[in-house]
Amino acid sequence: NAGVTQTPKFQVLKTGQSMTLQCAQDMNHNSMYWYRQDPGMGLRLIYYSASEGTTDKGEVPNGYNVSRLNKREFSLRLESAAPSQTSVYFCASKSGNTGEKLFFGSGTQLSVL
Protein backbone atom coordinates (compact mmCIF):
# COMPACT_ATOMS: atom_id res chain seq x y z
CA ASN A 1 0.00 0.00 0.00
CA ALA A 2 1.95 3.01 -1.30
CA GLY A 3 -0.61 5.72 -0.40
CA VAL A 4 -0.24 8.77 -2.65
CA THR A 5 2.47 8.60 -5.31
CA GLN A 6 3.68 11.61 -7.24
CA THR A 7 5.98 11.78 -10.23
CA PRO A 8 8.39 13.28 -11.00
CA LYS A 9 10.11 14.27 -7.75
CA PHE A 10 12.11 17.03 -9.38
CA GLN A 11 11.69 18.96 -12.63
CA VAL A 12 13.34 21.95 -14.24
CA LEU A 13 11.53 23.76 -17.04
CA LYS A 14 12.22 26.73 -19.21
CA THR A 15 9.64 29.49 -19.41
CA GLY A 16 6.93 28.51 -21.88
CA GLN A 17 7.48 24.77 -21.68
CA SER A 18 4.65 22.47 -20.71
CA MET A 19 4.54 19.47 -18.44
CA THR A 20 2.19 17.23 -16.51
CA LEU A 21 2.57 16.23 -12.88
CA GLN A 22 1.20 12.80 -12.17
CA CYS A 23 -0.54 11.64 -9.02
CA ALA A 24 -2.04 8.28 -8.11
CA GLN A 25 -3.55 6.93 -4.90
CA ASP A 26 -4.26 3.34 -4.00
CA MET A 27 -6.55 3.97 -1.01
CA ASN A 28 -9.78 4.03 -3.01
CA HIS A 29 -10.34 7.65 -2.03
CA ASN A 30 -13.00 9.73 -3.74
CA SER A 31 -11.50 13.19 -3.38
CA MET A 32 -8.14 14.34 -4.69
CA TYR A 33 -6.35 17.67 -4.46
CA TRP A 34 -3.42 19.61 -5.85
CA TYR A 35 -1.65 22.11 -3.60
CA ARG A 36 1.36 24.30 -4.06
CA GLN A 37 3.71 25.27 -1.27
CA ASP A 38 5.90 28.35 -1.39
CA PRO A 39 8.50 29.44 1.18
CA GLY A 40 6.96 30.92 4.30
CA MET A 41 3.45 30.14 3.16
CA GLY A 42 0.98 27.44 3.92
CA LEU A 43 -0.41 25.08 1.36
CA ARG A 44 -2.61 26.73 -1.24
CA LEU A 45 -5.20 24.77 -3.14
CA ILE A 46 -4.89 24.81 -6.92
CA TYR A 47 -7.60 22.39 -8.03
CA TYR A 48 -9.58 19.58 -6.51
CA SER A 49 -11.73 16.70 -7.62
CA ALA A 50 -14.62 15.54 -5.48
CA SER A 51 -15.03 12.35 -7.44
CA GLU A 52 -14.13 10.73 -10.69
CA GLY A 53 -15.24 12.94 -13.56
CA THR A 54 -15.47 16.19 -11.61
CA THR A 55 -12.93 18.96 -11.06
CA ASP A 56 -13.15 22.42 -9.55
CA LYS A 57 -10.90 25.42 -9.04
CA GLY A 58 -9.26 26.18 -5.75
CA GLU A 59 -7.57 29.39 -4.58
CA VAL A 60 -4.84 29.65 -7.23
CA PRO A 61 -5.95 27.88 -10.44
CA ASN A 62 -4.56 30.31 -13.02
CA GLY A 63 -1.98 28.73 -15.31
CA TYR A 64 -2.99 25.17 -14.46
CA ASN A 65 -5.33 22.50 -15.75
CA VAL A 66 -6.24 19.15 -14.23
CA SER A 67 -7.60 15.82 -15.31
CA ARG A 68 -9.23 13.21 -13.11
CA LEU A 69 -8.38 10.30 -15.32
CA ASN A 70 -10.06 7.71 -13.11
CA LYS A 71 -10.63 7.21 -9.41
CA ARG A 72 -6.94 6.59 -8.78
CA GLU A 73 -5.29 9.28 -10.86
CA PHE A 74 -5.38 13.08 -10.83
CA SER A 75 -2.91 14.97 -13.01
CA LEU A 76 -1.88 18.62 -13.01
CA ARG A 77 -0.77 20.28 -16.23
CA LEU A 78 1.17 23.46 -16.81
CA GLU A 79 0.53 24.48 -20.41
CA SER A 80 3.07 27.32 -20.54
CA ALA A 81 5.25 27.39 -17.46
CA ALA A 82 6.17 30.70 -15.84
CA PRO A 83 8.81 31.50 -13.18
CA SER A 84 5.96 32.28 -10.76
CA GLN A 85 5.05 28.61 -10.90
CA THR A 86 8.34 27.62 -9.30
CA SER A 87 7.13 25.80 -6.21
CA VAL A 88 6.70 22.48 -4.49
CA TYR A 89 3.55 20.72 -5.59
CA PHE A 90 1.67 18.25 -3.42
CA CYS A 91 -1.08 15.90 -4.35
CA ALA A 92 -3.44 14.71 -1.63
CA SER A 93 -6.49 12.53 -1.26
CA LYS A 94 -9.20 11.73 1.25
CA SER A 95 -12.04 9.31 1.37
CA GLY A 96 -14.94 11.56 2.27
CA ASN A 97 -16.08 15.07 1.56
CA THR A 98 -16.15 16.51 5.05
CA GLY A 99 -13.82 16.80 7.96
CA GLU A 100 -11.46 13.97 7.27
CA LYS A 101 -7.75 14.06 7.07
CA LEU A 102 -5.84 14.44 3.86
CA PHE A 103 -3.11 12.02 2.86
CA PHE A 104 -0.27 13.69 1.01
CA GLY A 105 2.26 12.56 -1.54
CA SER A 106 5.95 13.37 -1.16
CA GLY A 107 5.84 16.33 -3.52
CA THR A 108 7.31 17.55 -6.80
CA GLN A 109 9.95 20.26 -6.69
CA LEU A 110 9.45 22.35 -9.84
CA SER A 111 11.78 25.10 -11.00
CA VAL A 112 10.89 27.31 -13.96
CA LEU A 113 13.80 29.27 -15.36
Add this chain to the structure above:
Amino acid sequence: GESVGLHLPTLSVQEGDNSIINCAYSNSASDYFIWYKQESGKGPQFIIDIRSNMDKRQGQRVTVLLNKTVKHLSLQIAATQPGDSAVYFCAENVRGSTLGRLYFGRGTQLTVWP
Protein backbone atom coordinates in the same frame (compact mmCIF):
# COMPACT_ATOMS: atom_id res chain seq x y z
CA GLY B 1 -6.45 36.16 3.54
CA GLU B 2 -6.07 32.96 5.49
CA SER B 3 -7.99 32.64 8.69
CA VAL B 4 -5.58 30.12 10.10
CA GLY B 5 -2.36 31.61 11.38
CA LEU B 6 0.47 30.97 13.77
CA HIS B 7 1.81 33.09 16.59
CA LEU B 8 5.46 32.17 16.04
CA PRO B 9 7.19 31.09 12.87
CA THR B 10 10.02 29.32 14.74
CA LEU B 11 10.37 27.44 18.00
CA SER B 12 13.56 26.01 19.50
CA VAL B 13 13.46 23.57 22.41
CA GLN B 14 15.89 21.33 24.20
CA GLU B 15 15.57 17.61 23.84
CA GLY B 16 13.34 16.24 26.56
CA ASP B 17 11.40 19.45 27.10
CA ASN B 18 7.78 19.86 26.18
CA SER B 19 6.89 21.88 23.09
CA ILE B 20 3.81 23.99 22.53
CA ILE B 21 2.91 25.19 19.07
CA ASN B 22 0.07 27.66 18.77
CA CYS B 23 -2.44 28.44 16.09
CA ALA B 24 -5.18 31.06 15.83
CA TYR B 25 -8.21 30.90 13.64
CA SER B 26 -10.85 33.51 12.91
CA ASN B 27 -13.79 31.62 11.46
CA SER B 28 -16.30 30.64 14.12
CA ALA B 29 -17.87 28.24 11.62
CA SER B 30 -14.76 26.03 11.65
CA ASP B 31 -15.73 22.63 12.99
CA TYR B 32 -12.69 20.46 12.48
CA PHE B 33 -9.00 21.07 13.04
CA ILE B 34 -5.93 19.08 12.18
CA TRP B 35 -2.20 19.20 12.75
CA TYR B 36 0.36 18.08 10.23
CA LYS B 37 4.10 17.54 10.55
CA GLN B 38 6.32 18.15 7.55
CA GLU B 39 9.92 17.02 7.54
CA SER B 40 12.37 18.48 5.09
CA GLY B 41 11.79 17.16 1.58
CA LYS B 42 8.66 15.25 2.50
CA GLY B 43 4.94 15.72 2.30
CA PRO B 44 2.84 16.69 5.33
CA GLN B 45 2.00 13.82 7.67
CA PHE B 46 -1.08 13.65 9.87
CA ILE B 47 -0.42 14.02 13.58
CA ILE B 48 -3.74 14.53 15.31
CA ASP B 49 -7.15 16.05 14.73
CA ILE B 50 -9.98 17.41 16.83
CA ARG B 51 -13.60 18.30 16.22
CA SER B 52 -15.17 21.46 17.54
CA ASN B 53 -17.33 19.58 20.04
CA MET B 54 -14.16 18.65 21.93
CA ASP B 55 -11.69 20.70 23.97
CA LYS B 56 -8.84 18.25 24.16
CA ARG B 57 -7.58 15.18 22.43
CA GLN B 58 -4.53 13.11 23.20
CA GLY B 59 -2.37 10.91 21.07
CA GLN B 60 0.99 9.34 21.56
CA ARG B 61 3.14 12.14 23.11
CA VAL B 62 0.90 14.75 21.52
CA THR B 63 -2.09 16.64 22.79
CA VAL B 64 -4.27 19.11 20.93
CA LEU B 65 -6.19 21.74 22.85
CA LEU B 66 -9.01 23.75 21.37
CA ASN B 67 -10.28 26.96 22.89
CA LYS B 68 -13.29 28.05 20.90
CA THR B 69 -13.88 31.13 23.02
CA VAL B 70 -10.67 32.76 21.81
CA LYS B 71 -10.42 30.73 18.60
CA HIS B 72 -7.10 29.19 19.56
CA LEU B 73 -5.59 25.80 18.89
CA SER B 74 -2.40 24.37 20.30
CA LEU B 75 -0.28 21.29 19.80
CA GLN B 76 1.68 20.02 22.77
CA ILE B 77 4.51 17.57 22.25
CA ALA B 78 5.76 15.83 25.37
CA ALA B 79 9.44 14.96 25.85
CA THR B 80 10.44 16.45 22.52
CA GLN B 81 12.94 14.42 20.55
CA PRO B 82 15.31 15.33 17.70
CA GLY B 83 13.03 13.44 15.34
CA ASP B 84 10.30 15.95 16.14
CA SER B 85 12.23 18.68 14.33
CA ALA B 86 10.00 19.70 11.44
CA VAL B 87 7.50 22.30 10.28
CA TYR B 88 4.11 21.95 11.94
CA PHE B 89 0.96 23.13 10.22
CA CYS B 90 -2.50 23.60 11.60
CA ALA B 91 -5.46 23.46 9.28
CA GLU B 92 -9.17 24.06 9.70
CA ASN B 93 -12.30 22.91 8.01
CA VAL B 94 -15.06 25.47 7.71
CA ARG B 95 -18.50 23.96 8.12
CA GLY B 96 -20.38 24.16 4.87
CA SER B 97 -17.34 25.05 2.78
CA THR B 98 -16.91 23.47 -0.59
CA LEU B 99 -15.93 19.82 -0.18
CA GLY B 100 -15.09 20.45 3.42
CA ARG B 101 -11.70 21.59 2.24
CA LEU B 102 -8.91 22.40 4.67
CA TYR B 103 -7.35 25.85 5.06
CA PHE B 104 -3.72 25.75 6.11
CA GLY B 105 -1.65 28.11 8.22
CA ARG B 106 1.89 29.17 7.32
CA GLY B 107 3.59 26.70 9.63
CA THR B 108 5.95 26.77 12.63
CA GLN B 109 9.49 25.47 12.35
CA LEU B 110 10.32 23.38 15.43
CA THR B 111 14.00 22.79 16.10
CA VAL B 112 15.08 20.39 18.83
CA TRP B 113 18.64 20.75 20.11
CA PRO B 114 20.49 18.30 22.35
